[in-house]
Amino acid sequence: MNSAFLIVAIIAAGIYLYFKQTVVQNQEKSEVDFRDSSTQKGAPSLDKTIGETKPICPYCETKLEKKPSRKKQCPHCENYIYKRTRPYDDAHIIIREDQIEDMEEQWAIANGQYDLYKKEQKRKERIKNRLTDQSGNEPTKEDVEFRALNEKATEYEFRGDWGFGRNIRLKMAQNLGKRERFYLAFRMYCHVCFIDINGPNNTSGTSNEYPYFTPKNAILAPGVISLMKDLIETLNYDTEETRKEFIEVTTPIHDGTPTPISPEKAWPKLKKELF
Ligand SMILES: [Zn+2]
Incomplete structure (x- = not known):
């Protein structure tokens, strides 16, 4: 239960950091990631x-x-x-x-992405060492992977690449699903759908000229909807329980990000697909 809480707290913390715009070092690091992605030095x-x-x-x-x-x-x-x-x-x-x-x-x-691969390996190594220091035990591969994905998603979101960030959050949901942590996986899919309903853009490098979200271009992915339906069945949720979870998960996201569509306005769109 503790680790479940931790995961939710980490997600919220990531968004909070984005909102406060205090992760300047992170941004610098990620810009390097991007520039280097096509080079192959030392591969x-x-x-x-x-x-x-x-x-x-x-x-x-x-x-x-x-x-x-x-x-x-x-x-x-x-x-x-x-x-x-x-x-x-x-x-x-x-x-x-x-x-x-x-x-x-x-x-x-x-x-041609060897440098990027190496950087992701280093990220995982750093996370693994930190978790080992904190708990005294070596974390599982999936745990390290989940936290590495969370860091990456936050970096994308921080630089305004909400579409790329959403793709990483989808991987986080899949990571939780694979580990049979159905409740947390469901909440993560709620997060992904909320971003989808807002119509995320990738604005990296275009400063403030381009909007972070364009709701009229929003698409809910059929694959994600079908996975959510399975989870709703596994968790035995009715429409009202699903709504409650969705609002609970997405309210802090809406408060902490530039998403233009509120959870209350987003819910009917998701409901139409799910039920
Ligand atoms: Zn054999």
Whole structure:
């Protein structure tokens, strides 16, 4: 329960910081992120040999009946085998769980985003160290990921990229859903829909000439709506309970951000899609 509260508090704190505009250092850091995103200084070359191209378990090296075409447990050692494409030669490979991150790095190199990838790794390392210092235990990968996403979303929002920020908040909701923290995931989707109803823009670099939000361009994503419907069923909410949660989640967001549409005005639009 404590950690659940913490997550909600972190989100609110992020928005509060945006509102107060006190994270100047953060802004400077993120501007560097952006400028460097296309450079590749010091990037290693692509790995030609990563992964297994033949139907052989990458853990126990036992021959498999056929090469798995999606995530699958090895029938011999019971470890999970993952399927990926190798950027070096587009070969379909199977990998171990501990190679997932290596593959992310491979794709970052292939897409010319190695520097950005390294910066995100450093961010996660810093968050992991901080959480370990605070609690004395090593945090889970998902926990580190969630906090890294929250930091990133706040950076985007701080520089006026509300559309990019919204995409990151969607990832935060997915992170919570994957961990079966349905209540918090639902609240995060409320956040995403509220931003969507306001019609978020990306205004980075255009100073004050362009609005942060254009409500007449607003779109509610069908994929998000369908995930919310599932969560409403899981949480066993009726229309009134859903409304209450939505208003509770989005009121501090509306107060702390330049969103032009209020929670009360946003709710009927969401309700129409959900019920
Ligand atoms: Zn095996």
